[in-house]
Structure formats: C-alpha cells, structure tokens
Amino acid sequence: MTIGLMGVFVLAWSIIPWDRAASVHAEPEPISTHAKAAALIDVESGRLLYSDEGDKQMKIASLTKIMTAIVAIEHGKLSDKVKTSKRAAGKEGSSIYLKLGEEMSLHNMLYGLMLRSGNDAATAIAEHVGGSEEGFVHLMNEKARMLGLENSQFKNPHGLDAEGHYSSANDLAKLTAYALRNRIFKEIVKTKIKTAPNPNEEWDYKWKNKNKMLTMFEGADGVKTGFTKQAFRCLVSSATRNNQQLAVVTLNDGDDWVDHQKLLNWGFAHYPLDEVAHKGQPVNGYPLAVGRTLQYPFAEGEREQLRSKMVLLPVKSTAYALGERGTINWYIGDAKIGSTPVYEPQGARIKLPDREAWSTSLTSHPLSAKPWLTSFWGALKFVLGTLFGGEAARW
Known part of the structure; x- marks a missing residue:
C-alpha cells in the first residue's frame, strides 16, 4: 500500500475502490461464554x-x-x-x-x-x-x-x-x-x-x-x-x-x-491481523519514510473504511531536530486505531515547509459523477500547496 502527502488522497481513489469505500462492515457472528x-x-x-x-x-x-x-x-x-x-x-x-x-x-x-x-x-x-x-x-x-x-x-x-x-x-x-x-x-x-x-x-x-x-x-x-x-x-x-x-x-x-x-x-x-504500514515504507510524493510498522485486526469490511491524516512537525521543535518529521494518524471512521511517525530517509536532508502543522486526510470524498477527478485534483492542489506555500490554494 502506498501512502503519503499525495497518497493521502491517492489512496482514496486508486487503492480503495469507490464502490467499496462506503460499505458498512459486517458484525462477526455472536458468541457467548459461561463466565460472569x-x-x-x-x-x-x-x-x-x-x-x-x-x-x-x-x-x-x-x-x-x-x-x-x-x-x-x-x-x-x-x-x-x-x-x-x-x-x-x-x-x-x-x-x-x-x-x-x-x-x-x-x-x-x-x-x-x-x-x-x-x-x-x-x-x-x-x-x-x-x-x-x-x-x-x-x-x-x-x-x-x-x-x-x-x-x-x-x-x-x-x-x-x-x-x-x-x-x-x-x-x-x-x-x-x-x-x-x-x-x-x-x-x-x-x-x-x-x-x-x-x-x-x-x-x-x-x-x-x-x-x-x-x-x-x-x-x-x-x-x-x-x-x-x-x-x-x-x-x-x-x-x-x-x-x-x-x-x-x-x-x-x-x-x-x-x-x-x-x-x-x-x-x-x-479479526485477522493485517499490516497498515511498514517501517521504511516510502511516503509517496514526499521525501519521507514510515518510522514504525503498524498492524491492526480488521473485522470484515473495516479495511475499506481505513483513512489517515498526516501532521508535519514544526521545524523548530525538538522532535524535528531529532529527525522526526511528522506523524500519520490512522482511523476507521472517526475512531483512531494507531499512528506511525515519519522520518527523512537516512542521509537525506531535505527541508520541509516551515509550518506549525500541515494535515490532510484519507477520508473518501462524497461520491460524485467523477469522484476520481475530484480526488486527483485535491491531491494535486495539496502537493503544490505544500511545495509552494499558499500559492496553490488560490487555484
């Protein structure tokens, strides 16, 4: 699975099919015990x-x-x-x-x-x-x-x-x-x-x-x-x-x-355990890599509801000075299931935008006649906005 600043949007339209993104997960068969x-x-x-x-x-x-x-x-x-x-x-x-x-x-x-x-x-x-x-x-x-x-x-x-x-x-x-x-x-x-x-x-x-x-x-x-x-x-x-x-x-x-x-x-x-992201995985469209493997036990239909939110650290923060560049938070619906730090690959020294925090989400956009076009345009605006400051936001 590819994730990242562009992937934050790309995942919604290229990895998660739109006809499945809105599916409701099926409850597992009921079970009971003799315990109090x-x-x-x-x-x-x-x-x-x-x-x-x-x-x-x-x-x-x-x-x-x-x-x-x-x-x-x-x-x-x-x-x-x-x-x-x-x-x-x-x-x-x-x-x-x-x-x-x-x-x-x-x-x-x-x-x-x-x-x-x-x-x-x-x-x-x-x-x-x-x-x-x-x-x-x-x-x-x-x-x-x-x-x-x-x-x-x-x-x-x-x-x-x-x-x-x-x-x-x-x-x-x-x-x-x-x-x-x-x-x-x-x-x-x-x-x-x-x-x-x-x-x-x-x-x-x-x-x-x-x-x-x-x-x-x-x-x-x-x-x-x-x-x-x-x-x-x-x-x-x-x-x-x-x-x-x-x-x-x-x-x-x-x-x-x-x-x-x-x-x-x-x-x-x-509830089989499945990988959400793995350590060292490149962040698509960005000079970053995932810092920790994250696994989660998904019930049937939950994987299709997975979304994420990227938050970049302030350049002057202590964590930034130690090499961390931000966090990807992972959600099923509104429930947070975990987070993964992101770092520059070893040896890379690429300056990220000087922002207090820059975040976005993997949330699937509302279905429209051309959802893939909406997602692609959102991804393009986000990446350009990241690279060139607020200029692209006026597009």
Missing part, C-alpha cells in the same frame, strides 16, 4: 475484540500475579537473590514451599510465581522489590493508574480474597496485552516445565505449569490460572496464530477451558 465477565484482546494493537460485563469490578484470585510479575520485572533485578521471610514462608494457599531464610534468584522465583501460583513466592518478591508488601502494592496500583486500568485496585501481590481487591475483565485484558509485550514475561508464562536449584534438598525444584491451555490448544503461550472460594475459577490465556497473538480473560467461569478455546478461535477467524 469476559474479554478478548489483540495483543499487538490492544484492540478489545470482545467484552461481556468487561468493566464489572470482580474478585480475580491469582490473576493478580500478572501485575505482580510485570511490576517485579520492571522494578527488580532478575539476578538478585530474594530471601524468604517468615511472612512469606507462612503464606496460606498455593505454594512452591519456600522455607524460612531460603534464597532464590528473582528470575527463578518469578517462574514459581507464574507456573505454580506460589503465594509464598508472591510475598517474597513483593518484600524484596517493594521493600515491603505494602510498598510493592503501591507500585502495583501506580502501574494500574499508568495503564489506565480504571476498574482495578490491588491490596496484595498474591490475589487471596481481600476487601477492596478487584479488577475487571477489560482491565486484565489490557494488562495482559501490555505484559506480553515484555520478552521476559512472555517467556515465563509460555514455559510448560521449569527446573530451579533447591538449596534444601539434593534434587532441583521442578515446576509444571498449571495452565492446561498450553497443552490443549495449538499455539497457546500463556498466561495464568486463578481460583479462590469467592472469586471461583478465573483464567487468562493467550495464543499465537499467523503471527497474531490474542489473549482471553474469563472471571467466574465453570467451563473456562472450553470457553477460552472457543473465544480464541472466534477471534482469529473474525
């Missing part, structure tokens, strides 16, 4: 593909540990030795059976946290990384705020039922998509079996992942199980197919293994 709340998200784009009671605040059991893991990875040092306190060693619920005073690398302890859902590991990690469990919980809530998780509040790092400890299916989907973009987190949660040194015995620890999706669904690569007497069965799973990764969240679902397979298959079938 559920969500499905595309990891690359962060687009929520399905949501049922997605913003409802609910108990989430050990799905809490998704936040625990990503906060520990971002704030801790993986090679650090984490010492098990009395509070950690005595933590009730699921455990990797750490002993008082036992030391283990943070990296290995994260495997115990995510594969075996160790509450003792969660407590030890929190105390080490946050200085105290309470200090770590503060970091968890700060991360939730930064990610815009409006229906989440954490009171502990393990997920045991506590007053005021909750999240939502949509929030957990967004958190999971964020965490899966971290290579360390991604590697941990897809691991089926992990061994780690055991200082107290002659044999190593050997942890088998509790997430059955890893063996029952082709392409499954995460993420976390959860259960308490108040939260009931909770599950976050992920899978990759055709270079697209999806993640599913279900809360209080008695048939979660089946529902997750169903939702993943539905998502892959109805």
Whole structure:
C-alpha cells in the first residue's frame, strides 16, 4: 500500500475502490461464554475484540500475579537473590514451599510465581522489590493508574480474597496485552516445565505449569490460572496464530477451558491481523519514510473504511531536530486505531515547509459523477500547496 502527502488522497481513489469505500462492515457472528465477565484482546494493537460485563469490578484470585510479575520485572533485578521471610514462608494457599531464610534468584522465583501460583513466592518478591508488601502494592496500583486500568485496585501481590481487591475483565485484558509485550514475561508464562536449584534438598525444584491451555490448544503461550472460594475459577490465556497473538480473560467461569478455546478461535477467524504500514515504507510524493510498522485486526469490511491524516512537525521543535518529521494518524471512521511517525530517509536532508502543522486526510470524498477527478485534483492542489506555500490554494 502506498501512502503519503499525495497518497493521502491517492489512496482514496486508486487503492480503495469507490464502490467499496462506503460499505458498512459486517458484525462477526455472536458468541457467548459461561463466565460472569469476559474479554478478548489483540495483543499487538490492544484492540478489545470482545467484552461481556468487561468493566464489572470482580474478585480475580491469582490473576493478580500478572501485575505482580510485570511490576517485579520492571522494578527488580532478575539476578538478585530474594530471601524468604517468615511472612512469606507462612503464606496460606498455593505454594512452591519456600522455607524460612531460603534464597532464590528473582528470575527463578518469578517462574514459581507464574507456573505454580506460589503465594509464598508472591510475598517474597513483593518484600524484596517493594521493600515491603505494602510498598510493592503501591507500585502495583501506580502501574494500574499508568495503564489506565480504571476498574482495578490491588491490596496484595498474591490475589487471596481481600476487601477492596478487584479488577475487571477489560482491565486484565489490557494488562495482559501490555505484559506480553515484555520478552521476559512472555517467556515465563509460555514455559510448560521449569527446573530451579533447591538449596534444601539434593534434587532441583521442578515446576509444571498449571495452565492446561498450553497443552490443549495449538499455539497457546500463556498466561495464568486463578481460583479462590469467592472469586471461583478465573483464567487468562493467550495464543499465537499467523503471527497474531490474542489473549482471553474469563472471571467466574465453570467451563473456562472450553470457553477460552472457543473465544480464541472466534477471534482469529473474525479479526485477522493485517499490516497498515511498514517501517521504511516510502511516503509517496514526499521525501519521507514510515518510522514504525503498524498492524491492526480488521473485522470484515473495516479495511475499506481505513483513512489517515498526516501532521508535519514544526521545524523548530525538538522532535524535528531529532529527525522526526511528522506523524500519520490512522482511523476507521472517526475512531483512531494507531499512528506511525515519519522520518527523512537516512542521509537525506531535505527541508520541509516551515509550518506549525500541515494535515490532510484519507477520508473518501462524497461520491460524485467523477469522484476520481475530484480526488486527483485535491491531491494535486495539496502537493503544490505544500511545495509552494499558499500559492496553490488560490487555484
């Protein structure tokens, strides 16, 4: 696909056929689950593909540990030795059976946290990384705020039922998509079996992942199980197919293994990931190139509604001095789906117009007897106006 200042208009009449540009996308076939709340998200784009009671605040059991893991990875040092306190060693619920005073690398302890859902590991990690469990919980809530998780509040790092400890299916989907973009987190949660040194015995620890999706669904690569007497069965799973990764969240679902397979298959079938623009792609009619690859999961008929808007940076701005020349914002209808920076090709030093901002749109013009002529004339006026200032605007 060719894009650019001329392409901003050219795409509307040469790439998108006019008889399809006005089409309305077809809604995917309806689907349901046994969950009290559920969500499905595309990891690359962060687009929520399905949501049922997605913003409802609910108990989430050990799905809490998704936040625990990503906060520990971002704030801790993986090679650090984490010492098990009395509070950690005595933590009730699921455990990797750490002993008082036992030391283990943070990296290995994260495997115990995510594969075996160790509450003792969660407590030890929190105390080490946050200085105290309470200090770590503060970091968890700060991360939730930064990610815009409006229906989440954490009171502990393990997920045991506590007053005021909750999240939502949509929030957990967004958190999971964020965490899966971290290579360390991604590697941990897809691991089926992990061994780690055991200082107290002659044999190593050997942890088998509790997430059955890893063996029952082709392409499954995460993420976390959860259960308490108040939260009931909770599950976050992920899978990759055709270079697209999806993640599913279900809360209080008695048939979660089946529902997750169903939702993943539905998502892959109805929202395939497609390229909008790729890094290094030339901007047609302009001495610029796209700076970042952008992909998006389009439902049927949405691709034909794709449009873009180019905004050039002021010449005196800091970003301009660092090499960026502007941004292409991408839309389906009025909804923005992403953006791509644009740069001069390496070695090029071509002066762009000295303007605070110059923008245009890929929006299809209203149909007329000769829409291609209208589009071509608009494109010509735009390029000439860019190259010669405001002179062409009087044409």
